[in-house]
Amino acid sequence: MTTSPPTAEAAAVPSRRELNKAATRQAITDAALGLLRAKGPGNFTAEDIAEAAGISRRTFFNYFSSTDAALASIVHGFLDIAIQQLRLRPADEPMLESAQAALMALADPKAVAPLAELFTLTQQSPLMSHTELEAWDHCRAQVFAVARERVAGNRGEQDDLYIHALAGSVISCGKAAMEVWFSRRGPDLSPASLADLRQLLIDAMALLGAGFNGPQLKSTPRSPVSTGSATPTDSRSS
Amino acid sequence: MTTSPPTAEAAAVPSRRELNKAATRQAITDAALGLLRAKGPGNFTAEDIAEAAGISRRTFFNYFSSTDAALASIVHGFLDIAIQQLRLRPADEPMLESAQAALMALADPKAVAPLAELFTLTQQSPLMSHTELEAWDHCRAQVFAVARERVAGNRGEQDDLYIHALAGSVISCGKAAMEVWFSRRGPDLSPASLADLRQLLIDAMALLGAGFNGPQLKSTPRSPVSTGSATPTDSRSS
DNA sequence: TGCAAACTTGCACGTAGTGTAAAAGCGTGA
DNA sequence: TCACGCTTTTACACTACGTGCAAGTTTGCA
Numbered sequence: 001m002t003t004s005p006p007t008a009e010a011a012a013v014p015s016r017r018e019l020n021k022a023a024t025r026q027a028i029t030d031a032a033l034g035l036l037r038a039k040g041p042g043n044f045t046a047e048d049i050a051e052a053a054g055i056s057r058r059t060f061f062n063y064f065s066s067t068d069a070a071l072a073s074i075v076h077g078f079l080d081i082a083i084q085q086l087r088l089r090p091a092d093e094p095m096l097e098s099a100q101a102a103l104m105a106l107a108d109p110k111a112v113a114p115l116a117e118l119f120t121l122t123q124q125s126p127l128m129s130h131t132e133l134e135a136w137d138h139c140r141a142q143v144f145a146v147a148r149e150r151v152a153g154n155r156g157e158q159d160d161l162y163i164h165a166l167a168g169s170v171i172s173c174g175k176a177a178m179e180v181w182f183s184r185r186g187p188d189l190s191p192a193s194l195a196d197l198r199q200l201l202i203d204a205m206a207l208l209g210a211g212f213n214g215p216q217l218k219s220t221p222r223s224p225v226s227t228g229s230a231t232p233t234d235s236r237s238s
Numbered sequence: 239m240t241t242s243p244p245t246a247e248a249a250a251v252p253s254r255r256e257l258n259k260a261a262t263r264q265a266i267t268d269a270a271l272g273l274l275r276a277k278g279p280g281n282f283t284a285e286d287i288a289e290a291a292g293i294s295r296r297t298f299f300n301y302f303s304s305t306d307a308a309l310a311s312i313v314h315g316f317l318d319i320a321i322q323q324l325r326l327r328p329a330d331e332p333m334l335e336s337a338q339a340a341l342m343a344l345a346d347p348k349a350v351a352p353l354a355e356l357f358t359l360t361q362q363s364p365l366m367s368h369t370e371l372e373a374w375d376h377c378r379a380q381v382f383a384v385a386r387e388r389v390a391g392n393r394g395e396q397d398d399l400y401i402h403a404l405a406g407s408v409i410s411c412g413k414a415a416m417e418v419w420f421s422r423r424g425p426d427l428s429p430a431s432l433a434d435l436r437q438l439l440i441d442a443m444a445l446l447g448a449g450f451n452g453p454q455l456k457s458t459p460r461s462p463v464s465t466g467s468a469t470p471t472d473s474r475s476s
Numbered sequence: 477t478g479c480a481a482a483c484t485t486g487c488a489c490g491t492a493g494t495g496t497a498a499a500a501g502c503g504t505g506a
Numbered sequence: 507t508c509a510c511g512c513t514t515t516t517a518c519a520c521t522a523c524g525t526g527c528a529a530g531t532t533t534g535c536a
Contacts, residue, residue: 015533015534016532016533016534017482017483017532017533017534020483020532020533021483045521045522045523046522046523046524047522055484055485056484056485056486057485057486058484058485058486058487058524058525059483059484059485061523061524061525062483062484065524066523066524067523095450096449096450129372129375130368130372133371133372133375134367134368134371137367137371140410160418160421160422161414161415161418161438161441161442161445162445162450164413164414164415164417164418165410165411165414165415165442165445165446165450166445166450167410167414168407168409168410168411168413168414169406169407169410169411169446169450171406171410172378172403172406172407172409172410173403173406173407175402175406176399176402176403176405176406177399177402177403179402180398180399180402183398184398200399203399204399204403207399207400207403207404208403208407208449208450209449209450209451210449211334211446211447211448211449212333212334212400212403212404212407212446212447213447253502253503254501254502254503255501255502255503255513255514258501258502258514259514262514262515283490283491283492284491284492284493285491293515293516294515294516294517295516295517296493296494296515296516296517296518297514297515297516299492299493299494300514300515303493304492304493305492
C-alpha cells in the first residue's frame with residue numbers, strides 16, 4: 001500500500017504533505033485561540049502566533065493573510081458545516097427548507113463550541129468585525145452558488161435578483177439567530193441552550209418564509225409554532 | 239454678522255473650524271477617488287492621498303483609519319441617505335414599506351453617481367470588500383435601531399430575533415438590488431437605468447414581503463408587478 | 477539513490493497605523 | 507489689537523504588517 005495512486009479521487013488518502021499542512025494549519029489556529037484566551041483581542045502579534053505554533057513568522061503568512069484571518073478560520077469552519085449540509089439537500093426542495101435543514105447541523109456542541117468561545121472572547125471589542133463579516137459574506141456566496149445551480153438553465157437572467165436577495169436574506173437570518181442566541185445564553189452549550197438555538201434558527205427561517213408579517217412573533221421560545229407545515233422537521237436525522 | 243451665538247442649534251452656522259474640517263474631509267475623498275481613477279485600486283498609498291489632498295500623512299489618519307475607509311466614506315454617504323429617509327417615515331408604517339420608500343431615494347443620479355463610479359472602478363478586484371462590507375453592516379445597525387424604536391416598549395425581548403432578522407434581510411435585499419443593477423447596467427445613469435434600479439429595489443422588497451415564494455419572478459424589468467398586491471400592504475399590522 | 481517539486485525559513489523592504497510633542501490656526505474676551 | 511486657551515496640523519519615531527526573494531529543507535517519485 002505505497003500511497004494509492006492519485007487516479008481520480010485524491011481526497012481518500014491524504015499524502016504526508018497534506019497531513020503536515022493540515023497539522024500546521026491546526027497548530028496556528030490553536031495557537032491563535034490560545035493567545036486570544038491569554039492576552040485578549042488585539043494584544044498579540046502575528047509573530048506571537050508563529051512562535052506559539054512553532055513556525056516562523058513568514059510561514060504564518062503563508063497560511064493566513066493576517067492574525068484576524070487565523071481566527072476567522074474558526075468561523076469559516078463553522079459555516080462550512082452548514083454549506084456542506086446544504087449541498088446534500090435534494091435540488092427540488094424549496095431553498096428555505098433546505099436552508100433550515102442545513103442550519104440544524106449548527107446546533108451541535110462540536111460545531112458551535114469553538115465559535116461560542118471565539119464570540120465570547122471577542123464580544124467586548126469590535127476587533128473581529130473585519131474578517132468575521134467576510135466569513136459570513138463568503139458563506140453567502142456559497143449559498144448563492146447553490147441557489148443558482150438549482151435554478152440554472154431556466155433563464156439565469158431574470159432570477160438574478162431572486163437568487164441574490166434570497167441568499168443574502170438566508171444568511172442574514174441565520175446570523176440574526178446566532179446573534180440572539182449568543183446574547184441570550186452566552187457560552188452556554190447545555191442541551192436546553194442548544195434547543196433554544198435550534199428553535200431560533202427555525203423561527204428565523206419561518207419569519208423569512210412568512211415575509212415578516214406581524215410585527216412580532218407570538219411564540220414563546222419553546223412553542224412549536226414555526227415548523228408546523230413549512231419545515232421538514234420530520235426527518236429524524238438527530 | 240459676527241458669528242451668531244451657539245445658543246442651542248449649533249448646526250445652523252458652522253464655525254470656521256467645522257468648515258475647514260468638512261473641506262479637508264472632502265478633499266481627502268476627492269483625492270482618493272482621483273487616485274483610484276488614475277492608478278487603479280491598490281496602486282496608491284495613504285501618503286499619495288495625503289499629498290494629493292495637500293495635507294500630511296498623519297492628518298490623513300486623523301480623518302480616516304485607512305485608505306479603504308476614505309473610499310468607503312462614499313458608500314457611507316450613499317447609505318446614509320436611505321437611513322435619513324427611513325427615519326422620516328411614520329412609525330406605524332410597516333417596516334418593509336418604510337424600507338421600500340426610503341430606498342427610492344437611492345435611485346437618484348446625485349446619490350448613486352459616486353457609488354456607481356466607485357463600484358465600476360473597484361469591481362475587478364476584491365480590494366474593496368473589507369470596508370465596504372462594514373459600511374453595509376453599519377447601515378444594517380441603523381435599520382436595526384429604527385426597527386427597535388418602533389417596537390420599543392412592547393416587550394423588547396422576544397422580538398429581538400424579529401428585529402435582527404428583519405434589519406439584516408432588508409439590507410441584504412437592498413444590496414442584492416444594487417448588485418444586480420450594477421451588473422446589468424454598469425455605470426449607466428440614464429433615466430431608464432434609474433427606473434430599472436427603482437424597479438429592482440421594489441421587486442427586492444416585494445420578494446422579501448412575499449417570503450420568497452415562487453422560485454422565480456415572472457415580471458419583466460418594467461412590468462408594474464411589484465407593489466400592487468404582493469407586498470405586505472395590509473397596513474393594520476395584526 | 478537521485479532528481480524535481482513543494483514547503484519552510486531568514487532577510488530586506490515598503491507601507492500601515494499610532495504615540496508624542498512642538499507648531500500653526502482659530503475663538504474669545506480684555 | 508493683542509494675548510490667552512483650545513483645537514488642529516505637522517514632523518518624527520516606532521512597532522507591526524504583508525510580501526518578494528533566494529536560499530535551505532522536506533517530500534514524492536522513478
